[in-house]
Amino acid sequence: MFGMPGLVEMPTAEAAPSGHFSFTYGTYGPFGRGTMAFQVTPRLTASFRYSSIAGYLPADPDYVNYDRSFDLRFRVLDESKYLPAVSIGLQDFMGTTPSSSEYIVATKSIGDRLRVTGGIGWGRLGSLNAIGATGVRPPRRPGPSGYPNYYQWFQGDFAAFGGVSYKVNDKITLKAEYSSDAYTLAGDRGYYTRNSPFNFGVDYALAPGWNLAAYYMYGNQIGLQFSVAMNPNRPTSHSGTEEAPHFVRPRPSRSADPEAWGTDWVNEPETGPGLQAALATALGKTGITLNAMALTATRAELRVTNNRYNSEAQALGRTFRIMTRAFPASVETFVVTLMRNGTPLSSVTMSRSDIERLEHAPAPEAFAAAQITDAAGRPDGMTLTPGLYPRFNWSLAPYFSIGLFGGEQAVSAELGLRLAGSYEITPGLVLSASLKKTILSNFVEATSPSDSVLPHVRSDVGLYNAQGDPSLEHLTLAWYARPARDLYSRVTFGYLEPMFAGVSAEVLWKPVDSRLGLGAELAYVVQRDYDQLLGLRDYSTVTGHVSAYYDFGNGFETQLDVGRYLAGDFGATVSIDRTFANGWKVGAYATFTDVSAEDFGEGSFDKGVRFSVPMEWALGKPSRTNTQTTIMSLARDGGAQLRVEGRLFDWVNEGHGDALAARWGRFWR
Amino acid sequence: MSKRNLSSPPSSPLARAAALCVCLALAACGTDTSKTAGSRAALGAVKSVTGLFAGGGGKAPAKAGPDLADLATRALAATPGPVMLGVVEKYEATLVIAPNASNGDYVTWKTPDLRTFSFKQGVLTSTRGFGDDLMSSQADDAIAMITQRRTGSATRTWYFLSGVGNTTALKMNCSYATGDPVHLKIGAIDARTTPVVETCQRGGVKVQNLYWVDRAGNVVKSRQWISGAMGYFVTQMLRQ
Incomplete structure (x- = not known):
């Protein structure tokens, strides 16, 4: 019922496979609980829960209490032949209600089907038939919510709990437990009284990753729970249903066909343009844009933009293969420069002989033969593909966005239509706009401004939702460039995001093979009207940050932003993400500014969890799209950042050494 | 309501x-x-x-069994060069496949819907365009055993992509046995072949491939493993 590996309500020492990511919704009596859980490392499980209690205020039968909470569990000891697995955990350790608890629990398998669990719990888990005490549990300290209750941990009465689970077959698991939770608060407030400490349940696997469970709870309630689980390490679809690539065309040996190796073609003026046109067509069919080409008798460089593949390495491999089919035999050095937003990110150089030799070898051998270098500047003889600029692209497509655990709805969703267009005047100079019209939505709407004491930079989201339909999401002129080696720049002007217009400038230092990136961003913005058309309100501010990005190299990345936020508050945002080679990201962030917890409102400071799922992983078809979801505290005004499109690090890093290395497995794909 | x-x-x-x-x-x-x-x-x-x-597991519907002789005749008429029939057992559809590219000893064959199979001397070394493809192979010792119709053992390595997209290797020990000669006559093929059974094992994975090899060392007919998720691929050469 808590969305973590466990019995019915009691925890176990079990952990899910590393990377396991699950959503659970369970309900019984007046309680509803939605939980998102993530196995951060093989030992550490973290979860975020959104709970509701009906009838929380006896005086107001319609009132439903909503609460957010975080749990952590750490497996101290792995199960061995004679010893059980042992875990230690914290439940609701940052919450706002007095329902926190701590536990130490052991679980042992007996045979393949039976698992026995026993543990002791403090706090809520120590509230029934205590068997001892470690001092007196201090009361929850008054003051702002949202901070850890470390002073209560493992203090006060403790009680024993336990249970068994029995796996009948691959589909059905039976569970029984003794709960040490007395439901003291529920009983005192009168919204729930339990009859028995025993719970029973049956868990049914509908399909791999999809589970339904039914429980008989505390002698008087039926509980139901549904869960969906995913694991970044296990794609939901086959990983490569797509057209096979073109194959390498090896050159004839020089002795067999000396004529093919001649270099006279360089002197014929039609050769270069003819090859460029043919390559542009062939690459275009495989979802790659040829931006520019430079050609000599022995070296060819293509500047390309990958529009189709989640892995830039896959686009690279396809480009190299097509090059072997186009260039005369004397061209031995192949360079492919990856572009994004008209800006070169990195150049990958391979000898044509290596490409011919390694086509049927494992991908790491091709990686060893490739050189990845910075791509600033424009080499001599680089010719833009004729007819490519100015480029106009447009799309009309439905969109579906989901908000999770925000406000008073566990899930809010919006379905609508989005018309988007971009006009790339020259490489790196882009005019773009996006217009949306809602068809169906249950996003929170408001008729009056929020009661925030800070400038209302985010808290009036309800007014924006209510009045902005149709809305102009953005209308911007952006200029992306490479001022020098290792440096990237962006200037964006216009209606930057749904709530702010203005001008934003950013610079990023990120060497192609560096784990560290440093950036700075400065913006002058004016708040937009609630209707999100062209009008502006009378709030303006200067906001900006200096940022550091670091990749630990073990699947974890961190970012630190220090600066001035939209409401004029100063502070810092720290975030950490676990990233997977296929583009999955799961992370958390927190922002601390000089806004007092009291002025900030519920939650005390801005914090949240976020995850990003590549469409390619979910659908098994090549796609560069990711779905990104952020679960944050309520929309508050403290610690709010500008959300301008095209922030440099996000797309620059994708074309750099570590990201290429991580996804190189798809090079020959 | x-x-x-x-x-x-x-x-x-x-x-x-x-x-x-x-x-x-x-x-x-x-x-x-x-x-x-x-x-x-x-x-x-x-x-x-x-x-x-719905319980289908996303599996492609089984197609009605085509008349093989008829399919062979049409395939031979459609192309003057080498051609084979192939069946990915999981999909139960018979494909007409023709060579598309070669690089050294590797020959890549392509289906009309742009999926490919690469072979080295008749032994499957990679596939593309299916889910869970065989990415590449190191099979030179095995290829020698098969094409020379010998009995004995060799190791062979299959390379796949893991769920996150990393290259993973599966190295197995294989044993080779031969059977009594079989005469195969289909399409333009009329050959006396020796069946070679390749049995490979590692941990819980066991693979058994079959090759019918003619006196020149050509694999005329085969049943070869692609990957755990894709299962086996059956080939029948119609014209060498």
């Missing part, structure tokens, strides 16, 4: 929205494929999820 007249068109906002959504997903339009591809793909995902619960 009143009973709904089933013949009336969907009138609730939800039904209307759903209908519009489906129309647009089919017709999401524009030149920016990165934006339209998502909704098209999402529609495919909805279908595969419904398939999951």
Whole structure:
């Protein structure tokens, strides 16, 4: 019922496979609980829960209490032949209600089907038939919510709990437990009284990753729970249903066909343009844009933009293969420069002989033969593909966005239509706009401004939702460039995001093979009207940050932003993400500014969890799209950042050494 | 709740929205494929999820067994060069496959729907375009055993992509045994072949491949493993 590996309500020492990511919704009596859980490392499980209690205020039968909470569990000891697995955990350790608890629990398998669990719990888990005490549990300290209750941990009465689970077959698991939770608060407030400490349940696997469970709870309630689980390490679809690539065309040996190796073609003026046109067509069919080409008798460089593949390495491999089919035999050095937003990110150089030799070898051998270098500047003889600029692209497509655990709805969703267009005047100079019209939505709407004491930079989201339909999401002129080696720049002007217009400038230092990136961003913005058309309100501010990005190299990345936020508050945002080679990201962030917890409102400071799922992983078809979801505290005004499109690090890093290395497995794909 | 007249068109906002959504997903339009591809793909995902619960597991429907002799005749007429019939057992569809490219000892054969199989001297070394492809192989010792129709043992390595997209290797020990000669006559093939059985094992993975090899060392017919998820691929050469 808590969305973590466990019995019915009691925890176990079990952990899910590393990377396991699950959503659970369970309900019984007046309680509803939605939980998102993530196995951060093989030992550490973290979860975020959104709970509701009906009838929380006896005086107001319609009132439903909503609460957010975080749990952590750490497996101290792995199960061995004679010893059980042992875990230690914290439940609701940052919450706002007095329902926190701590536990130490052991679980042992007996045979393949039976698992026995026993543990002791403090706090809520120590509230029934205590068997001892470690001092007196201090009361929850008054003051702002949202901070850890470390002073209560493992203090006060403790009680024993336990249970068994029995796996009948691959589909059905039976569970029984003794709960040490007395439901003291529920009983005192009168919204729930339990009859028995025993719970029973049956868990049914509908399909791999999809589970339904039914429980008989505390002698008087039926509980139901549904869960969906995913694991970044296990794609939901086959990983490569797509057209096979073109194959390498090896050159004839020089002795067999000396004529093919001649270099006279360089002197014929039609050769270069003819090859460029043919390559542009062939690459275009495989979802790659040829931006520019430079050609000599022995070296060819293509500047390309990958529009189709989640892995830039896959686009690279396809480009190299097509090059072997186009260039005369004397061209031995192949360079492919990856572009994004008209800006070169990195150049990958391979000898044509290596490409011919390694086509049927494992991908790491091709990686060893490739050189990845910075791509600033424009080499001599680089010719833009004729007819490519100015480029106009447009799309009309439905969109579906989901908000999770925000406000008073566990899930809010919006379905609508989005018309988007971009006009790339020259490489790196882009005019773009996006217009949306809602068809169906249950996003929170408001008729009056929020009661925030800070400038209302985010808290009036309800007014924006209510009045902005149709809305102009953005209308911007952006200029992306490479001022020098290792440096990237962006200037964006216009209606930057749904709530702010203005001008934003950013610079990023990120060497192609560096784990560290440093950036700075400065913006002058004016708040937009609630209707999100062209009008502006009378709030303006200067906001900006200096940022550091670091990749630990073990699947974890961190970012630190220090600066001035939209409401004029100063502070810092720290975030950490676990990233997977296929583009999955799961992370958390927190922002601390000089806004007092009291002025900030519920939650005390801005914090949240976020995850990003590549469409390619979910659908098994090549796609560069990711779905990104952020679960944050309520929309508050403290610690709010500008959300301008095209922030440099996000797309620059994708074309750099570590990201290429991580996804190189798809090079020959 | 009143009973709904089933013949009336969907009138609730939800039904209307759903209908519009489906129309647009089919017709999401524009030149920016990165934006339209998502909704098209999402529609495919909805279908595969419904398939999951329908018990089909997303498996392609079995096609009616074609008349092999007829298919062989038509395949031979369609191309003057080498041609083979292939069946990915999991999909139960017979494919007509012709060589498309060669690089050294490797020959890549392509199906009409742009999936490919690469062989080194008749032994499958990689596939492309299917889910869970065989990415590459190191099989030189095994190829020598098979094409020379010898008995004994060798090691061979299959390379796949893991769920996150990393290259993973599966190295297995294989034993080789031969059977009594078999005469094969189909299409333009009329050959006396020796069946070679390759049995490979590692941990819980066991693979058994079969090759019918002629006196020149050509693999005329075979049943070869692609990957755990893809299963076996059956080939029948119609013209060498």
